[in-house]
Amino acid sequence: MINIDFSGKNVLITGAGGGIAAGIDRSYAKAGAKVHLADMDVKTLEKPAAELKAMGCEVVTHTMDVTDEAMVQKVIDDIVAADGKLDMLCNAAGIISVKNYMDDNSEMFEKILAVNLVGMHKCTQAALRHMLPAGAGKIVNIASASSRKGVASMTFYSASKFGVVSLTQSVALTVAEKGINVNAICPGMIESNMTPLGAKHGNMTVEEYIALTTARIPMGHFQTADDIGNAAVFLCSDMAVNITGQALNVDGAMNMN
Ligand SMILES: NC(=O)c1ccc[n+]([C@@H]2O[C@H](COP(=O)([O-])OP(=O)(O)OC[C@H]3O[C@@H](n4cnc5c(N)ncnc54)[C@H](O)[C@@H]3O)[C@@H](O)[C@H]2O)c1
Secondary structure (H helix, E strand, O other), rough: OOOOOOOOOEEEEOOOOOOHHHHHHHHHHHHHEEEEEEEEEHHHHHHHHHHHHHHOOOEOOOOOOOOOOOHHHHHHHHHHHHHHOOEEEEEEOOOOOOOOHHHHOHHHHHHHHHHHHHHHHHHHHHHHHHHHHHHOOEEEOOHHHHHHOOHHHHHHHHHHHHHHHHHHHHHHHHHHHOOEEEEEEEEEOOOOOOOOOOEEEEOHHHHHHHHHHHHHOOOOOOHHHHHHHHHHHHOOHHOOOOOOEEEEEEEEOOOOO
């Protein structure tokens, strides 16, 4: 029987109060890990923390802005001081801007890069400062279907997410000999605060938007937050020990590269 058992292991999830993170938080908890939930907006952690506790999971919440290098290092150092180690990191914090490229501005581009790419680097480097001496660790970065091809209305977001795949590959190569795996997941379409299906999309009704978007997914349906959580848990498991530097599409066949 295949069994993923993270008993005795811990994980830090960034952006843990978000829609996709809800599935990620749950998946690590189901696998038996002690789960550290971190988000810039600590209020968003109340619901997932309660859900995980009800499952019998050991949960700790942290206020952490991934753009604040000192804060990131302190949260990670505190986790290691308390638990003796950090086994797994899942970088899920992210922001988006949906606008025509000519209507958006450099300030927004810098903000998106600061969270989605540089923030991910700050968390990764801070975690590796502990994982490297330990000679063990797993890192999963949440990229996007827009890591695979440009999107006219999400130029800055897509550029940041291409960067996530590159960061994943380069860091994976850097630590490959040290027994540390670094991979990315490219989710397709998942309902969240970032992609609220109930919100207005131009002149389309909600139903028209859902039908249009669904038609672009060969499998004919949206993905779920738990799909992404399951993939993250797999990539951190012993079953994926020889998988590193990869970006796994979980998108119903929208992308195949
Ligand atoms: N929803 C989708 O369809 C989709 C598809 C592909 C990839 N993604 C990616 O999945 C990840 C999660 O997105 P989501 O859809 O759940 O969005 P979401 O808006 O529901 O969640 C994002 C979370 O990140 C947190 N966050 C934002 N800035 C932060 C910062 N500076 N420091 C710490 N936390 C911060 C927010 O508070 C929020 O809880 C993102 O990286 C996103 O780019 C989403």
